[in-house]
Amino acid sequence: MFITIDEKDRRPIYQQVADEIKELIARGELSEGAPLPPVRQVAANLGVNLNTIATAYRELQREGFITVRHGAGAVVISTKVSNNEQDELRRPLRSALTQLVLAGLSSVEILEIVTQELRQLIQGGK
Amino acid sequence: MSNLMIFWGLFDLFMLGILLYMPIMRKEEAFFGTKVSEETYSTVGRKIHTRYCIWLILSFIQIQVIGLIISFYRTDMPYARLVGLPIFVVAAMIFYVVFARQVKPFQVIEENQRFATSLKVRHLSDYTSIGLEILIGLTIIIPMLILIYYYPLLPDRIPVHWDWKGNPDRWAEKNFFSVFFLPVVMIYLQGLFWLIKYGMTQVKMMLPAEHTAEYLAAKEEGLRVTMSLMDQIRLLQSILFGGLSLNILSGILSGGFSIKWILGLVVVSDMFILLICAYNIYKMMKIEDRLKAIAGKTYVQRESDANQWYAGGLFYYNPDDPALFVEKMVGYGYTMNFANKQVYLYIGYGLLLPVGLALLGILGKL
Numbered sequence: 001m002f003i004t005i006d007e008k009d010r011r012p013i014y015q016q017v018a019d020e021i022k023e024l025i026a027r028g029e030l031s032e033g034a035p036l037p038p039v040r041q042v043a044a045n046l047g048v049n050l051n052t053i054a055t056a057y058r059e060l061q062r063e064g065f066i067t068v069r070h071g072a073g074a075v076v077i078s079t080k081v082s083n084n085e086q087d088e089l090r091r092p093l094r095s096a097l098t099q100l101v102l103a104g105l106s107s108v109e110i111l112e113i114v115t116q117e118l119r120q121l122i123q124g125g126k
Numbered sequence: 127m128s129n130l131m132i133f134w135g136l137f138d139l140f141m142l143g144i145l146l147y148m149p150i151m152r153k154e155e156a157f158f159g160t161k162v163s164e165e166t167y168s169t170v171g172r173k174i175h176t177r178y179c180i181w182l183i184l185s186f187i188q189i190q191v192i193g194l195i196i197s198f199y200r201t202d203m204p205y206a207r208l209v210g211l212p213i214f215v216v217a218a219m220i221f222y223v224v225f226a227r228q229v230k231p232f233q234v235i236e237e238n239q240r241f242a243t244s245l246k247v248r249h250l251s252d253y254t255s256i257g258l259e260i261l262i263g264l265t266i267i268i269p270m271l272i273l274i275y276y277y278p279l280l281p282d283r284i285p286v287h288w289d290w291k292g293n294p295d296r297w298a299e300k301n302f303f304s305v306f307f308l309p310v311v312m313i314y315l316q317g318l319f320w321l322i323k324y325g326m327t328q329v330k331m332m333l334p335a336e337h338t339a340e341y342l343a344a345k346e347e348g349l350r351v352t353m354s355l356m357d358q359i360r361l362l363q364s365i366l367f368g369g370l371s372l373n374i375l376s377g378i379l380s381g382g383f384s385i386k387w388i389l390g391l392v393v394v395s396d397m398f399i400l401l402i403c404a405y406n407i408y409k410m411m412k413i414e415d416r417l418k419a420i421a422g423k424t425y426v427q428r429e430s431d432a433n434q435w436y437a438g439g440l441f442y443y444n445p446d447d448p449a450l451f452v453e454k455m456v457g458y459g460y461t462m463n464f465a466n467k468q469v470y471l472y473i474g475y476g477l478l479l480p481v482g483l484a485l486l487g488i489l490g491k492l
Contacts, residue, residue, distance in 0.1 A: 002342060004242040004335045024245065035247045037328075044330040044449030045243035047428050073247070 001029050005046055013048055017056035025065060025079050026121060036066060036074040131197070131207075133393055135190075138211055140400060142186050145218045146179050149225070149438075151457055152414075158226040159439015159456050161432065166232045178225045182218055189214045219437075226438025235429045240335035244342050248327040253353040258361060262316065265364040269371045270309045276375055277305060284374050303486070308371035312364055314479050319360050321475060323353060325468075329460050330449035332428065337421040344413050344420075345453075351413070352459050355406045359399055366395045410458035 003020035005013055024030045036042075036057070043053045057074050060066045063081070068074045081089065100110045149158045154167035162171060193207040200206065285294030286304055298304040331345050369391045434444035439455035445465040454461045462469055 001246055002242045002244045002333065002338050004240060004338065006240055006335075021245070030245070037243075037245060037247050040448045041328045041330070042243050042245075044447055044452075045333065046241055047430060047447075050448050 005048070014052045014055040014059065017053060018059045021060060022065065023121070025076060030076050032076055032079055034076045036076070038073055134208065137400070138190065138214070141211065141215065142182065146182055148456055149178065149222065150175060156439055156455050158222070158229040159435055160226070160229045160233045162229065162232045163234050170232065171229070174225055174228055178221060181221050185217050186214060223437050233432070235432060241428065242333040242335050242338045244331065244333065250324050250327050253323060253327065253350070255357065258357055262361055262364045265368040266309055266312055269368040270306065272372060273305055280305065280374070286374070305374065308367045311479065312367040315363060316360060318475060319356055321472060323356060325451050326353065326460055329451040330453065332453060334421070340420045341417060344417050348410060348413050351406055351409050355402065358402050362395045362399055366391060407458060
Protein backbone atom coordinates (compact mmCIF):
# COMPACT_ATOMS: atom_id res chain seq x y z
CA MET A 1 0.00 0.00 0.00
CA PHE A 2 1.80 3.06 -1.23
CA ILE A 3 1.28 6.33 -3.07
CA THR A 4 3.38 8.01 -5.74
CA ILE A 5 3.79 11.61 -6.75
CA ASP A 6 4.82 12.87 -10.16
CA GLU A 7 6.59 16.20 -10.63
CA LYS A 8 5.38 16.37 -14.23
CA ASP A 9 1.72 16.10 -13.22
CA ARG A 10 -0.08 19.44 -13.54
CA ARG A 11 -2.01 18.95 -10.31
CA PRO A 12 -0.38 20.45 -7.23
CA ILE A 13 1.48 17.90 -5.06
CA TYR A 14 -0.97 18.17 -2.14
CA GLN A 15 -3.80 17.38 -4.58
CA GLN A 16 -1.93 14.36 -5.93
CA VAL A 17 -1.37 13.03 -2.41
CA ALA A 18 -5.04 13.57 -1.46
CA ASP A 19 -6.23 11.94 -4.69
CA GLU A 20 -3.94 8.93 -4.25
CA ILE A 21 -5.19 8.40 -0.71
CA LYS A 22 -8.79 8.71 -1.92
CA GLU A 23 -8.05 6.10 -4.57
CA LEU A 24 -6.78 3.70 -1.90
CA ILE A 25 -9.99 4.33 0.06
CA ALA A 26 -12.11 3.71 -3.05
CA ARG A 27 -10.28 0.44 -3.69
CA GLY A 28 -10.86 -0.67 -0.15
CA GLU A 29 -7.16 -0.84 0.70
CA LEU A 30 -7.73 1.77 3.38
CA SER A 31 -10.77 0.88 5.40
CA GLU A 32 -12.58 2.72 8.17
CA GLY A 33 -10.42 3.08 11.27
CA ALA A 34 -7.15 2.64 9.34
CA PRO A 35 -4.46 5.00 10.62
CA LEU A 36 -2.37 7.15 8.29
CA PRO A 37 1.34 7.72 8.92
CA PRO A 38 2.43 11.02 10.52
CA VAL A 39 2.68 14.05 8.20
CA ARG A 40 6.40 14.23 9.00
CA GLN A 41 7.04 10.69 7.79
CA VAL A 42 5.10 11.03 4.53
CA ALA A 43 6.79 14.37 3.79
CA ALA A 44 10.25 12.90 4.42
CA ASN A 45 9.61 9.83 2.27
CA LEU A 46 8.32 11.88 -0.65
CA GLY A 47 10.90 14.63 -0.22
CA VAL A 48 8.31 17.40 -0.04
CA ASN A 49 7.53 20.16 2.44
CA LEU A 50 5.68 19.33 5.68
CA ASN A 51 2.96 21.87 4.80
CA THR A 52 2.21 20.11 1.51
CA ILE A 53 1.26 16.89 3.28
CA ALA A 54 -0.53 18.79 6.07
CA THR A 55 -2.61 20.53 3.38
CA ALA A 56 -3.45 17.18 1.77
CA TYR A 57 -4.56 15.79 5.15
CA ARG A 58 -6.63 18.94 5.81
CA GLU A 59 -8.27 18.57 2.41
CA LEU A 60 -9.18 14.95 3.21
CA GLN A 61 -10.48 16.02 6.60
CA ARG A 62 -12.61 18.79 5.01
CA GLU A 63 -14.15 16.22 2.71
CA GLY A 64 -14.92 13.99 5.67
CA PHE A 65 -12.65 11.04 4.85
CA ILE A 66 -10.23 11.31 7.75
CA THR A 67 -10.00 12.91 11.14
CA VAL A 68 -6.78 14.41 12.42
CA ARG A 69 -6.59 14.12 16.18
CA HIS A 70 -3.85 15.93 18.01
CA GLY A 71 -1.27 13.42 19.19
CA ALA A 72 -3.08 10.38 17.83
CA GLY A 73 -2.46 11.16 14.16
CA ALA A 74 -4.80 10.82 11.22
CA VAL A 75 -7.41 8.06 10.97
CA VAL A 76 -9.77 7.14 8.14
CA ILE A 77 -13.32 7.70 9.45
CA SER A 78 -15.42 7.31 6.34
CA THR A 79 -15.03 5.53 3.03
CA LYS A 80 -17.95 7.36 1.45
CA VAL A 81 -18.23 10.90 0.17
CA SER A 82 -20.29 12.78 2.73
CA ASN A 83 -21.80 15.06 0.09
CA ASN A 84 -24.40 13.05 -1.78
CA GLU A 85 -25.76 15.81 -4.00
CA GLN A 86 -25.89 14.32 -7.48
CA ASP A 87 -24.93 17.59 -9.13
CA GLU A 88 -21.89 18.00 -6.86
CA LEU A 89 -20.70 14.47 -7.68
CA ARG A 90 -21.21 14.85 -11.41
CA ARG A 91 -19.19 18.05 -11.76
CA PRO A 92 -15.66 16.48 -11.81
CA LEU A 93 -16.92 13.83 -14.25
CA ARG A 94 -18.31 16.51 -16.52
CA SER A 95 -15.02 18.42 -16.61
CA ALA A 96 -13.07 15.21 -17.30
CA LEU A 97 -15.43 14.29 -20.14
CA THR A 98 -15.10 17.80 -21.57
CA GLN A 99 -11.34 17.29 -21.70
CA LEU A 100 -11.78 14.01 -23.60
CA VAL A 101 -14.24 15.52 -26.07
CA LEU A 102 -11.92 18.47 -26.65
CA ALA A 103 -9.08 15.98 -27.23
CA GLY A 104 -11.12 14.80 -30.25
CA LEU A 105 -12.12 11.34 -29.01
CA SER A 106 -15.36 9.77 -30.21
CA SER A 107 -18.17 8.81 -27.82
CA VAL A 108 -17.33 5.12 -28.20
CA GLU A 109 -13.68 5.70 -27.37
CA ILE A 110 -14.61 7.84 -24.37
CA LEU A 111 -17.01 5.18 -23.08
CA GLU A 112 -14.29 2.57 -23.45
CA ILE A 113 -11.83 4.70 -21.48
CA VAL A 114 -14.41 5.26 -18.74
CA THR A 115 -15.19 1.53 -18.50
CA GLN A 116 -11.51 0.65 -18.44
CA GLU A 117 -10.69 3.15 -15.69
CA LEU A 118 -13.67 2.09 -13.60
CA ARG A 119 -12.76 -1.57 -13.91
CA GLN A 120 -9.17 -0.83 -12.93
CA LEU A 121 -10.31 1.15 -9.89
CA ILE A 122 -12.63 -1.59 -8.67
CA GLN A 123 -10.46 -4.58 -9.49
CA GLY A 124 -7.35 -2.86 -8.16
CA GLY A 125 -8.30 -3.73 -4.60
CA LYS A 126 -8.04 -7.27 -3.36
CA MET B 127 45.56 -13.79 28.83
CA SER B 128 46.96 -15.13 25.57
CA ASN B 129 43.44 -16.26 24.60
CA LEU B 130 42.25 -12.74 25.20
CA MET B 131 45.09 -11.40 23.05
CA ILE B 132 43.97 -13.64 20.19
CA PHE B 133 40.38 -12.54 20.71
CA TRP B 134 41.28 -8.85 20.57
CA GLY B 135 43.50 -9.49 17.55
CA LEU B 136 40.57 -11.11 15.75
CA PHE B 137 38.33 -8.24 16.78
CA ASP B 138 40.83 -5.72 15.35
CA LEU B 139 41.02 -7.72 12.12
CA PHE B 140 37.23 -7.75 11.89
CA MET B 141 37.23 -3.94 12.22
CA LEU B 142 39.94 -3.65 9.57
CA GLY B 143 37.87 -5.80 7.21
CA ILE B 144 34.76 -3.66 7.72
CA LEU B 145 36.70 -0.42 7.20
CA LEU B 146 38.36 -1.74 4.03
CA TYR B 147 35.02 -2.86 2.63
CA MET B 148 33.01 0.20 3.73
CA PRO B 149 33.60 2.48 0.69
CA ILE B 150 32.59 -0.21 -1.83
CA MET B 151 29.67 -1.72 0.08
CA ARG B 152 27.17 -0.14 -2.31
CA LYS B 153 29.50 -0.23 -5.31
CA GLU B 154 29.02 2.71 -7.71
CA GLU B 155 25.77 3.78 -6.01
CA ALA B 156 27.64 5.18 -3.02
CA PHE B 157 31.36 4.87 -3.64
CA PHE B 158 32.92 6.69 -0.67
CA GLY B 159 29.40 8.08 -0.23
CA THR B 160 29.21 9.51 -3.74
CA LYS B 161 27.21 8.21 -6.68
CA VAL B 162 29.59 7.70 -9.60
CA SER B 163 29.21 6.14 -13.02
CA GLU B 164 29.97 2.47 -13.46
CA GLU B 165 32.94 3.35 -15.64
CA THR B 166 34.49 5.69 -13.06
CA TYR B 167 33.95 3.03 -10.42
CA SER B 168 35.82 0.33 -12.31
CA THR B 169 38.75 2.52 -13.50
CA VAL B 170 39.68 5.55 -11.39
CA GLY B 171 37.58 4.25 -8.51
CA ARG B 172 39.47 1.01 -8.25
CA LYS B 173 42.79 2.88 -8.04
CA ILE B 174 41.49 5.22 -5.34
CA HIS B 175 40.18 2.29 -3.32
CA THR B 176 43.47 0.38 -3.65
CA ARG B 177 45.39 3.39 -2.34
CA TYR B 178 42.93 3.69 0.55
CA CYS B 179 43.42 0.00 1.37
CA ILE B 180 47.23 0.31 1.35
CA TRP B 181 47.16 3.28 3.73
CA LEU B 182 44.74 1.50 6.03
CA ILE B 183 46.67 -1.78 6.14
CA LEU B 184 49.99 -0.01 6.73
CA SER B 185 48.63 2.00 9.64
CA PHE B 186 46.92 -1.11 11.01
CA ILE B 187 50.21 -3.04 11.01
CA GLN B 188 52.02 -0.11 12.59
CA ILE B 189 49.50 0.25 15.41
CA GLN B 190 49.43 -3.52 16.02
CA VAL B 191 53.23 -3.72 16.19
CA ILE B 192 53.42 -0.84 18.66
CA GLY B 193 50.71 -2.54 20.72
CA LEU B 194 52.61 -5.85 20.74
CA ILE B 195 55.88 -4.17 21.71
CA ILE B 196 54.17 -2.42 24.62
CA SER B 197 52.51 -5.62 25.80
CA PHE B 198 55.87 -7.51 25.71
CA TYR B 199 58.01 -4.92 27.44
CA ARG B 200 55.47 -3.40 29.78
CA THR B 201 53.56 -6.33 31.24
CA ASP B 202 52.28 -3.99 33.93
CA MET B 203 50.20 -2.16 31.30
CA PRO B 204 47.87 -4.86 29.90
CA TYR B 205 45.30 -2.29 28.81
CA ALA B 206 47.73 -0.28 26.68
CA ARG B 207 47.09 -2.55 23.71
CA LEU B 208 43.36 -1.86 23.72
CA VAL B 209 43.95 1.84 23.01
CA GLY B 210 45.19 0.77 19.57
CA LEU B 211 41.70 0.10 18.24
CA PRO B 212 40.19 3.55 18.82
CA ILE B 213 43.40 5.14 17.46
CA PHE B 214 43.16 2.96 14.37
CA VAL B 215 39.45 3.76 13.85
CA VAL B 216 40.16 7.51 14.08
CA ALA B 217 43.05 7.15 11.61
CA ALA B 218 40.84 5.14 9.25
CA MET B 219 38.14 7.83 9.40
CA ILE B 220 40.68 10.49 8.46
CA PHE B 221 41.86 8.40 5.49
CA TYR B 222 38.27 7.77 4.53
CA VAL B 223 37.39 11.48 4.45
CA VAL B 224 40.59 12.33 2.52
CA PHE B 225 39.83 9.72 -0.15
CA ALA B 226 36.12 10.65 -0.24
CA ARG B 227 37.21 14.15 -1.27
CA GLN B 228 39.09 12.64 -4.23
CA VAL B 229 35.93 10.83 -5.34
CA LYS B 230 33.57 13.82 -5.02
CA PRO B 231 34.51 15.40 -8.42
CA PHE B 232 33.26 12.25 -10.18
CA GLN B 233 29.76 12.58 -8.73
CA VAL B 234 26.83 12.00 -11.09
CA ILE B 235 23.31 13.18 -10.32
CA GLU B 236 20.28 11.42 -11.72
CA GLU B 237 17.49 13.66 -12.94
CA ASN B 238 13.77 13.06 -12.99
CA GLN B 239 13.48 10.60 -10.19
CA ARG B 240 10.00 9.88 -8.92
CA PHE B 241 9.39 8.69 -5.41
CA ALA B 242 6.72 6.81 -3.56
CA THR B 243 5.81 6.37 0.09
CA SER B 244 4.26 3.57 2.04
CA LEU B 245 1.06 4.45 3.90
CA LYS B 246 1.43 1.63 6.39
CA VAL B 247 1.78 2.86 9.95
CA ARG B 248 4.55 1.00 11.77
CA HIS B 249 4.09 0.55 15.49
CA LEU B 250 6.78 -0.29 18.00
CA SER B 251 4.67 -3.29 19.06
CA ASP B 252 5.13 -4.82 15.58
CA TYR B 253 8.82 -5.10 16.36
CA THR B 254 8.51 -6.28 19.95
CA SER B 255 8.53 -9.87 21.10
CA ILE B 256 6.90 -10.27 24.51
CA GLY B 257 8.87 -13.46 25.26
CA LEU B 258 12.16 -11.71 24.61
CA GLU B 259 11.16 -8.71 26.73
CA ILE B 260 10.29 -11.02 29.64
CA LEU B 261 13.65 -12.78 29.24
CA ILE B 262 15.51 -9.45 29.26
CA GLY B 263 13.45 -8.31 32.23
CA LEU B 264 14.41 -11.48 34.14
CA THR B 265 18.13 -11.03 33.40
CA ILE B 266 17.86 -7.60 35.01
CA ILE B 267 15.50 -8.38 37.90
CA ILE B 268 16.98 -11.71 39.08
CA PRO B 269 20.53 -10.39 39.68
CA MET B 270 18.99 -7.37 41.43
CA LEU B 271 16.93 -9.61 43.73
CA ILE B 272 20.04 -11.70 44.50
CA LEU B 273 22.00 -8.52 45.26
CA ILE B 274 19.20 -7.22 47.50
CA TYR B 275 19.15 -10.58 49.35
CA TYR B 276 22.90 -10.57 49.97
CA TYR B 277 23.18 -6.82 50.56
CA PRO B 278 23.26 -7.07 54.40
CA LEU B 279 25.99 -9.75 54.19
CA LEU B 280 28.33 -7.68 52.02
CA PRO B 281 31.40 -6.24 53.72
CA ASP B 282 31.74 -2.44 54.05
CA ARG B 283 34.42 -2.41 51.39
CA ILE B 284 33.52 -4.22 48.20
CA PRO B 285 35.56 -4.93 45.06
CA VAL B 286 34.38 -3.04 41.98
CA HIS B 287 37.17 -3.81 39.56
CA TRP B 288 39.36 -6.80 38.80
CA ASP B 289 42.69 -7.24 37.06
CA TRP B 290 43.39 -9.78 34.32
CA LYS B 291 44.17 -12.52 36.81
CA GLY B 292 40.88 -12.00 38.58
CA ASN B 293 42.20 -10.27 41.69
CA PRO B 294 40.25 -7.21 42.81
CA ASP B 295 42.31 -4.06 42.20
CA ARG B 296 39.79 -1.37 42.98
CA TRP B 297 37.50 -1.13 45.96
CA ALA B 298 34.54 1.00 46.94
CA GLU B 299 32.48 1.73 49.98
CA LYS B 300 29.28 -0.32 50.12
CA ASN B 301 26.33 1.81 49.01
CA PHE B 302 23.47 1.70 46.56
CA PHE B 303 25.63 2.84 43.64
CA SER B 304 28.56 0.52 44.11
CA VAL B 305 26.32 -2.54 44.51
CA PHE B 306 23.59 -1.81 41.98
CA PHE B 307 25.72 0.11 39.49
CA LEU B 308 25.60 -2.44 36.65
CA PRO B 309 21.85 -3.19 36.83
CA VAL B 310 21.16 0.56 36.83
CA VAL B 311 23.42 1.04 33.78
CA MET B 312 21.62 -1.85 32.11
CA ILE B 313 18.19 -0.27 32.65
CA TYR B 314 19.59 2.99 31.26
CA LEU B 315 20.97 1.23 28.17
CA GLN B 316 17.69 -0.60 27.60
CA GLY B 317 15.98 2.80 27.67
CA LEU B 318 18.40 4.10 25.05
CA PHE B 319 17.68 1.11 22.81
CA TRP B 320 13.94 1.61 23.22
CA LEU B 321 14.29 5.27 22.26
CA ILE B 322 16.22 4.31 19.12
CA LYS B 323 13.79 1.53 18.22
CA TYR B 324 10.87 3.94 18.59
CA GLY B 325 12.58 6.49 16.34
CA MET B 326 13.33 3.81 13.78
CA THR B 327 9.65 2.92 13.35
CA GLN B 328 9.32 6.27 11.58
CA VAL B 329 12.49 5.90 9.53
CA LYS B 330 12.54 7.57 6.14
CA MET B 331 12.35 4.88 3.48
CA MET B 332 13.25 5.97 0.01
CA LEU B 333 11.11 4.15 -2.51
CA PRO B 334 11.39 4.62 -6.26
CA ALA B 335 8.13 4.94 -8.22
CA GLU B 336 9.06 1.84 -10.24
CA HIS B 337 9.11 -1.62 -8.64
CA THR B 338 7.70 0.05 -5.55
CA ALA B 339 6.04 -3.03 -4.04
CA GLU B 340 9.22 -5.13 -4.26
CA TYR B 341 11.36 -2.33 -2.91
CA LEU B 342 8.98 -1.76 -0.05
CA ALA B 343 8.95 -5.46 0.87
CA ALA B 344 12.76 -5.63 0.82
CA LYS B 345 13.16 -2.43 2.84
CA GLU B 346 10.57 -3.52 5.40
CA GLU B 347 12.53 -6.74 5.79
CA GLY B 348 15.72 -4.74 6.23
CA LEU B 349 14.08 -2.76 9.02
CA ARG B 350 12.93 -5.98 10.66
CA VAL B 351 16.48 -7.40 10.51
CA THR B 352 17.89 -4.24 12.11
CA MET B 353 15.26 -4.25 14.85
CA SER B 354 15.90 -7.89 15.70
CA LEU B 355 19.66 -7.26 15.68
CA MET B 356 19.09 -4.60 18.34
CA ASP B 357 16.96 -7.03 20.34
CA GLN B 358 19.68 -9.68 20.20
CA ILE B 359 22.34 -7.20 21.32
CA ARG B 360 20.01 -6.04 24.10
CA LEU B 361 19.59 -9.60 25.37
CA LEU B 362 23.31 -10.43 25.27
CA GLN B 363 24.09 -7.15 27.01
CA SER B 364 21.64 -7.80 29.82
CA ILE B 365 22.95 -11.35 30.32
CA LEU B 366 26.50 -9.99 30.42
CA PHE B 367 25.71 -7.14 32.82
CA GLY B 368 23.56 -9.41 34.98
CA GLY B 369 26.44 -11.88 35.28
CA LEU B 370 29.02 -9.19 35.94
CA SER B 371 26.91 -7.49 38.59
CA LEU B 372 27.01 -10.69 40.67
CA ASN B 373 30.79 -10.55 40.65
CA ILE B 374 30.96 -8.66 43.93
CA LEU B 375 29.46 -11.70 45.65
CA SER B 376 32.39 -13.91 44.63
CA GLY B 377 34.20 -13.10 47.86
CA ILE B 378 31.37 -14.01 50.21
CA LEU B 379 29.91 -16.99 48.40
CA SER B 380 32.30 -19.81 49.15
CA GLY B 381 32.63 -22.25 46.31
CA GLY B 382 30.61 -19.91 44.17
CA PHE B 383 31.55 -18.66 40.78
CA SER B 384 35.09 -17.65 40.05
CA ILE B 385 36.30 -14.70 38.05
CA LYS B 386 37.35 -17.05 35.22
CA TRP B 387 33.71 -17.88 34.69
CA ILE B 388 32.81 -14.21 34.45
CA LEU B 389 35.64 -13.46 32.00
CA GLY B 390 34.50 -16.41 29.91
CA LEU B 391 31.02 -14.92 29.91
CA VAL B 392 32.37 -11.59 28.65
CA VAL B 393 34.34 -13.18 25.83
CA VAL B 394 31.59 -15.59 24.78
CA SER B 395 28.88 -12.93 24.74
CA ASP B 396 31.11 -10.49 22.83
CA MET B 397 31.89 -13.24 20.32
CA PHE B 398 28.17 -13.84 19.98
CA ILE B 399 27.55 -10.15 19.31
CA LEU B 400 30.21 -10.20 16.59
CA LEU B 401 28.76 -13.33 15.00
CA ILE B 402 25.23 -11.94 15.11
CA CYS B 403 26.40 -8.63 13.58
CA ALA B 404 28.22 -10.51 10.81
CA TYR B 405 25.16 -12.69 10.16
CA ASN B 406 22.89 -9.66 9.99
CA ILE B 407 25.23 -7.86 7.61
CA TYR B 408 25.08 -10.98 5.46
CA LYS B 409 21.27 -10.90 5.57
CA MET B 410 21.24 -7.22 4.59
CA MET B 411 23.56 -8.01 1.67
CA LYS B 412 21.13 -10.69 0.50
CA ILE B 413 18.31 -8.15 0.59
CA GLU B 414 20.37 -5.71 -1.49
CA ASP B 415 21.16 -8.45 -3.98
CA ARG B 416 17.44 -9.15 -4.29
CA LEU B 417 16.76 -5.46 -4.98
CA LYS B 418 19.48 -5.41 -7.59
CA ALA B 419 17.94 -8.45 -9.27
CA ILE B 420 14.46 -6.90 -9.26
CA ALA B 421 15.15 -3.31 -10.21
CA GLY B 422 18.65 -3.42 -11.69
CA LYS B 423 19.99 -1.09 -9.01
CA THR B 424 20.37 -1.23 -5.29
CA TYR B 425 20.07 2.29 -4.05
CA VAL B 426 18.04 5.32 -4.82
CA GLN B 427 19.30 8.68 -3.92
CA ARG B 428 17.26 11.80 -4.04
CA GLU B 429 19.22 14.36 -6.03
CA SER B 430 18.28 17.17 -3.64
CA ASP B 431 19.67 15.15 -0.69
CA ALA B 432 22.91 14.04 -2.35
CA ASN B 433 24.89 17.08 -1.22
CA GLN B 434 23.59 17.05 2.35
CA TRP B 435 25.80 14.10 3.22
CA TYR B 436 29.16 15.07 4.69
CA ALA B 437 32.44 13.26 5.47
CA GLY B 438 32.04 10.91 2.54
CA GLY B 439 28.44 9.99 3.23
CA LEU B 440 28.90 9.26 6.94
CA PHE B 441 27.14 12.31 8.33
CA TYR B 442 23.74 13.65 7.27
CA TYR B 443 22.70 17.23 7.94
CA ASN B 444 19.66 18.41 6.02
CA PRO B 445 17.47 21.13 7.58
CA ASP B 446 14.89 20.68 4.79
CA ASP B 447 14.34 17.03 5.63
CA PRO B 448 11.79 16.49 8.43
CA ALA B 449 13.00 12.91 8.98
CA LEU B 450 15.00 11.96 12.08
CA PHE B 451 16.16 8.45 11.18
CA VAL B 452 17.27 7.91 7.59
CA GLU B 453 18.80 5.03 5.68
CA LYS B 454 22.57 5.04 5.71
CA MET B 455 24.41 6.19 2.63
CA VAL B 456 27.45 4.03 3.41
CA GLY B 457 26.92 0.65 4.98
CA TYR B 458 23.68 -0.96 6.08
CA GLY B 459 21.19 0.21 8.62
CA TYR B 460 20.13 3.68 9.65
CA THR B 461 21.60 6.95 10.79
CA MET B 462 20.23 10.28 11.95
CA ASN B 463 19.56 13.60 10.31
CA PHE B 464 21.58 15.87 12.58
CA ALA B 465 19.61 18.93 11.45
CA ASN B 466 16.53 17.52 13.20
CA LYS B 467 15.98 19.06 16.65
CA GLN B 468 14.94 15.67 18.08
CA VAL B 469 18.58 14.59 17.79
CA TYR B 470 19.20 16.59 20.99
CA LEU B 471 16.83 14.28 22.86
CA TYR B 472 18.93 11.28 21.83
CA ILE B 473 22.26 12.99 22.48
CA GLY B 474 20.93 14.29 25.81
CA TYR B 475 19.87 10.81 26.90
CA GLY B 476 23.17 9.38 25.66
CA LEU B 477 25.12 11.90 27.74
CA LEU B 478 22.96 11.41 30.85
CA LEU B 479 25.04 8.56 32.26
CA PRO B 480 28.58 9.82 31.52
CA VAL B 481 27.74 13.34 32.72
CA GLY B 482 25.89 11.99 35.74
CA LEU B 483 28.85 9.80 36.69
CA ALA B 484 31.28 12.67 36.21
CA LEU B 485 29.16 14.92 38.46
CA LEU B 486 28.90 12.23 41.13
CA GLY B 487 32.65 11.74 40.89
CA ILE B 488 33.26 15.46 41.38
CA LEU B 489 30.91 15.53 44.35
CA GLY B 490 32.85 12.60 45.80
CA LYS B 491 29.86 10.29 45.98
CA LEU B 492 31.66 7.46 44.18
